[in-house]
Amino acid sequence: MRLSSLLVFLGLVGHLPAAEKKEQPMTPGGVYRAHDMQRPRPQVISPPGFSTHEKAGSPPSDAKILFDGKDLSHWKREPRKDSGTGDDKPQWKVENGYMEIVGRSGSIRTRDTFKGDGHLHLEWATPATVAGNGQGRGNSGVFIGGFPEIQVLDSYQNDTYPDGQASGLYSHYPPMVNASRKPGEWQTYDIFFERAKPGAKAKLTVIHNGIVVHFQREFDSIAQEGDLMLQDHLNPVRFRNIWLRPLRVDSDKAGLLTPAKAAIEIKKSPGSAPLKIIRIKTMTAQMKYDQNEFVVRPGEAVKVIFENGDDLPHNIVFCQPGTDTAAMALKQMENVEAALKRNWVPDDKRVWLHSKMLNPHEEEALTFTAPEKAGDYPFVCTFPGHALTMNGKMKVLPLGDGLKDLKFALYQGAWKSLPDFSKLKPHREGMVEDNLIQIKLDDYKNEFGVVFTGKLHAPRKGSYRFYITGDDGVRLLVDGKNIVEFDGIHPAGDIKEGSAQLEEGLHDFRLEYFQAGGDIAVFAAWKGSHFDITPLSKWTPKGWEKGAKPKQKKDFDPIPLVVKNEPVIYRNFIAGAGNRGIAVGYPGGISVAWSAEQMNLALIWRGAFMDASKHWNSRGGGYQAPLGYDVLSPSQGQPFAILATPEAAWPEKQERAPGYAWKGYRLDTSRHPTFLYEWNGLKVADRCAAAPNQLQRTLKIDGQVPANMWLRIASGKIEAKDGGFLIDAGKLNLEGRAFENKLRITAAGARIVGGNLLLPITGSEVSVTYSWPQ
Structure with a gap:
């Protein structure tokens, strides 16, 4: 073609x-088409075997075995307050393929921690001989780092508070149903945990004896790694067949295997993720x-x-x-x-x-x-x-690291601004849950202050931004330096920000807050060059993702001038056409800017016309560049000159072309403008018309044409080719946008003279065609 x-x-x-050829649709993720035989196959594993009362089933082949019925080598002792001292070796009994709690010996915890999402399977049984009632009957618990306790209890015909029965998420949610078996019978938990993702909370699904009792319960936990603990609650509960495998939340990422690195890792399907x-x-x-x-x-x-x-x-x-x-x-x-x-x-x-x-x-x-x-x-x-x-x-951009080892110190007092906490004695001190700044004081509503201290890890040397707001005063310090504060009594209003240069490594973090009365709210966050704004507090205000509001709006809302069935004219300060620029957008997507200072065609371009927003108020502010693309500037300066020889220097461009008089423009019946001016006793009419991929320009001259009169059509590197001329007029930069500025010109009688394309004027009409080279 x-x-x-x-x-x-x-x-x-x-x-x-x-x-022409029908293709299969793209699958979610945009990497593979439907039925693509080159798509990676799912990892092949052996599924788990079925358990009976007498014997546990075999684990799946890709699982990490935490207890195989033989020993407790993967576990360590977690002493109770009332258990004796000693080493970390577990003291639970192991026999007949199961482990059994020895009361007051302490809970047990895995020696390893586990990152990411997982599927935990375990089997448990309460004593066949019933003793006690309520929470005193077959009690234990399963703790996965970062999630609430999953209760273990004999809940067969045993009434207790709902969130404390078997498979309840203790102190959070009761199970949807009571799926408990009789005392002494083996029961199963299949627990699916998903760590928090950017924009999504941590989730927990629990299946008790084959019945879903919790489905994607959400929790405000940012932990991405944790261990597993089984609780000593004094009752001789038994456990067996404990294994953990990675939870594959998408089908294109291999579980425990390191995925083959593609040119870009974008092979996941979002599935049911938010x-x-x-x-x-x-x-x-x-x-x-x-x-x-x-x-x-x-x-x-x-x-x-x-x-x-x-x-x-x-x-x-x-x-x-x-x-x-x-x-x-x-x-x-x-x-x-x-x-x-x-x-x-x-x-x-x-x-x-x-x-x-x-x-x-x-x-x-x-x-x-x-x-x-x-x-x-x-x-x-x-x-x-x-x-x-x-x-x-x-x-x-990922989120940054959170705080580490976060502590709080509570102070009592009525203040109107932040006090010097170093001179005050704390009323209460302690560690902070989840290492997130938060106010959890049921016994204090007004007139108190809290100082949070912890560690913050800067992943590299550089500048970091810190953000705060609060109701009431807040001050944030890093390594003892005041970075940003929002003091006084006020609602949690606009977010304030400050910056600090940090070396790579751990830094001392301190946030001071006081509450006079009314709402209680405190927010803190930080941002680095390689991670996005990351909350350091549990409470976040609306719009926190954007940080502090900009001080002023620099740009106006765009006002595009749309060209439809007739030309549109725009007169103003136009980049590349001067203070008296006249832009004309022609139907078909070709536009020009004509300079009433130089009396010459200044710019030609394709695509969108102009944005009038910069000049909406008064005379506007500065020059407006064309909205379109492939902008050309064939030549700058005056169009005509009288030269002693063609090789003579072309007159230097001046603020206004000397000897030229602007006479306005007239519109024809189709509203195409013709630009009018006088020079050297001549009346000149300059008219442009757009055609597909080209602009046709016609200049009509009324009067006695003097000898040695020339029209400069273009300047730059010029090559004669195929009956026309290819011009590289040099890079064109307009208000921060760069253009190649390469064009093709045809004009009968034109000649290359040095770096100019000149046309001798001997008659009353001149035609020039401008186009874009292939």
Whole structure:
């Protein structure tokens, strides 16, 4: 297909052709298509055997065995207050394939800790001979680090408080049903625990004797690692067949095996995990997405709702970090027919997720799991010419570390501002649950203060931001230095922030808070260059994820000028066209900026026209650059000159072209402007008309044309080729945006003179055609 035919297609056709070959749909995650035989197979394991009353079943082949009925080598003793001293060797009885609690010998705890999500299986039996009632009958408990106790109790015809019966999450939730067997019979727990994920709480599911009694109960636990403890509650409860295996919450990540590293680790399906919803919309006539950056957590389930609100086709294509998206999109022009069949989605291994090419006002939802590797993942529209302005990045940022060894000291007093706590005696001291700053004082509502102290680990040397707010006063210190404070009596208002330079390693953290009256609230968080804002407190205010509010809004809401069936004219300060710029957007997607200071064509571009927001108030503030792409600036300065010889130097550009008089412009019946000016006794009319991929310019001259009169059409590196001229006019930078500034010009009689393309003027009319090279 010839490029000219392609560009006619792009300019005149509003809908894209369907792909010729029907492909299988992408599976969630955007890596594999349905029925892909290259997709990694699930790990093959041997399932567990069935247990009987006499014998425990065999564990699955991928499980870590914690108790096999032979010894307690994986366990250590956890003494009770009333148990004797001694080493950490467990004192429970082991015989006949089970272990049995020896009262007052102490609980037992695994020697290893376990990271991540897991499936714990254990079997237990209360004494066959019933003794006691309520909580005194066959009592023990299962503790998984970071989660509430899962109660073990003889609950067969034994009434007690609901959250304390067998399989109850002690002091939290009773089981959905009582699935207890008779005393002396072996019972099973299958416990599925999921650690907290960014944007999602920790979860616990418990199956008692094959019956689901808790399903995805949520807890505010940030622990990512923990051990297993079995409780000594004085009753001779028995345990057997204890094993732990990784909980595979997705089907594309191997359990205990190290997954094969792909170019990008994005092979997970979000399944039932909570989705983070991101909405991205194309902005009408602006060639932009309405947001060019968003943040997700590693491994977070994400749903991007992509809406094309524009009148042109657009897509959104996500790539690996470091991808030159503009170059990738441009490379498709090397094989236009193949690109058309792919609906302009690049055939590039660096693309890991993409939408289809949406027609105007269509919408598509992309559901995927964010990469595990932190970094900036660029996204872009790969329709021809759109990549330079329609792009952004998805930042994959983990949360930072939390506090360690957090302690509190409670003080009594009535203050209007933060006191000097170092001169006061604490009323009460202790450790803080979950290492999260929190106020849990049932006996104090007003007139008290709390000082929290702990350790904070900086993963690398650099600058860190700290955030606080509270009701009432709050002060945050690191290594004894006051970083940020919000003192006085006030509600928990805007978040305050401060920064500190930290060396890699542990640092002393201190937060001081006082409560005068009213609500009780305290918030703290921090952020580093390689992790996102991370709460250090249990309570978080609305909008905490964005940190402190910016001091002022720098940008105005965009006001795109939309070109439809007739030209649109915009007069103002235009970057590249000066203080008296006149921009004209023509139907079909070609625009120009004409300079009424130089009386010359200053800029040509494709795509969106102009954004008027910068100039909305009074005369505005500064220069507005074109909204579109492929911006060209053929030449700067005055258009005509009288030269003694063609090789003579062209007059230097001045603030206003000397000898030129601006006479305004007139509109024809189709509202196309013709720019009018006088020079050297001549009346000049300069008119442009847009065609697919090109601009046709006609200058009419009324008067006696002097000898040696020349029109400078372009300047730069010029090459004559195929009946026209290829010009590299040098990189063009407009308000922070860079353009290649390469064009093709055809003009009968034009000649290359040094670095200029000049046209001798001998008649009353001149025609020049500008286009973009293939």
